[in-house]
Amino acid sequence: MSTALPERDGSAAVVTLDRREGPYGEVALRRRGGTYEIIANGCFLMDTADGRSERLLVRAALDELERTGPVAAPSVLIGGLGVGFALAHAAAEPRWGRIAVVEREGAIIDWHRGGPLAAFSAGALDDPRVDVLHTDLLEYLAVADGVHYHALCLDIDNGPDWTVTDGNAGLYGPDGLAALRRRLEPGGVLAVWSARPSGAFEGALRAAGFTDVTTREVAVARGVPDAVHLARRAR
Template identity: 80%
Template sequence: MAVLPDRNGLDTPVTLDRHEGPYGEVVLRQRGEHFEIIANGCFLMDTADGRSERLLVQAALDQLGSVESPSVLIGGLGVGFSLAHAAAEPRWGRIAVAEREGAIIDWHRSGPLAAFSAHALEDDPRVTVLHTDLVEFLRAEGELYDALCLDIDNGPDWTVTDSNLGLYGPAGLAAAQRRLTPGGVLAVWSAQPSAAFEEALRAAGFADVHTVEIPVLRGVPDVVHLARRS
């Protein structure tokens, strides 16, 4: 896949790839030196600033304290900032990444997003890629993780795909809790703070519920909601 030069910071986006899958259309665009993922016409994320995506993983690791070689499930892959941050941390043991869009996985294996995920899909033996829908994966019986770091759509209050709403409701949170080890940490990225989601976490039986904010240049801050399986 060819990558266009910066062209002096030109702001007009250029479509590099377009894929129609079972969940609709997903598009990779380049805007100047940055890349964007668009799903069903809605902006999801770009490579301009990955602070909150990195915080998603770091905050979960910090909450785990002295747990040795903890395991983590990252959902989804996105532009790769969360995976790259996990791969750069030797403390993590097993690192799994759940991504339902095959095109996004391909963009990280052989496309321009490989650099943003630090080529971890191919080079890090701790990393396993799960080509699966995260909501369905969590609801199925399976192995447990010390941390779940979830970055799905734009957070609990703004989902691009209706089926992802189930992740943030009672059934989805119960499924997430069942997939955590005792004392395991749930970290959820959101494009805006959500007091209602904090209450939903408490109602689902999670403990130590709190929110970390990442200031942005304009508008409300990105946040990471944190909770622990009691």
């Protein structure tokens, strides 16, 4: 059972360490006390205060994938490098084979390559199994014909109902879910992080032909729990 962590110290001084303008707008890295925050177009995206749900995203995908039997060196695509919790957790698990991480913001990749976030990705970018893809996830899904993964772990928005940019909304609709399904091996698992559970998204997954749709929740200090939505491509 997850327990809520203490609330963040809102009185801590906020220091902007880097701010860059890119093709998708502004992205900034801030430090609040001992916590680092990523801000996209003025919207809080994620921080380093608590990585339980990001780690669950990867762990639950592997557990669900192997629920019906072991898979030799399964491959995983992580959508969004973020603060690095999901990638570090995947790289720390020897059962994973190929690990790809898609990140469209070059600044975020830089912050992990010798920058302030390197401690949180824990050297995972240098793991020989890891391939860092500097591209937009939607664009990658469109051009990666013939490329398949056993698991897709997505954490590029605050959830299906709260996207960072308007263009990301298509990822959670019929066309986007169909594209994700095509990138999965038969029996493969889709895991999607969300800042709150979404019954509507569960329905969208079923309508898109996914099976075994479930939601795992992680309690937070206050408000609704974080969630990981899981679904499987039928064999």
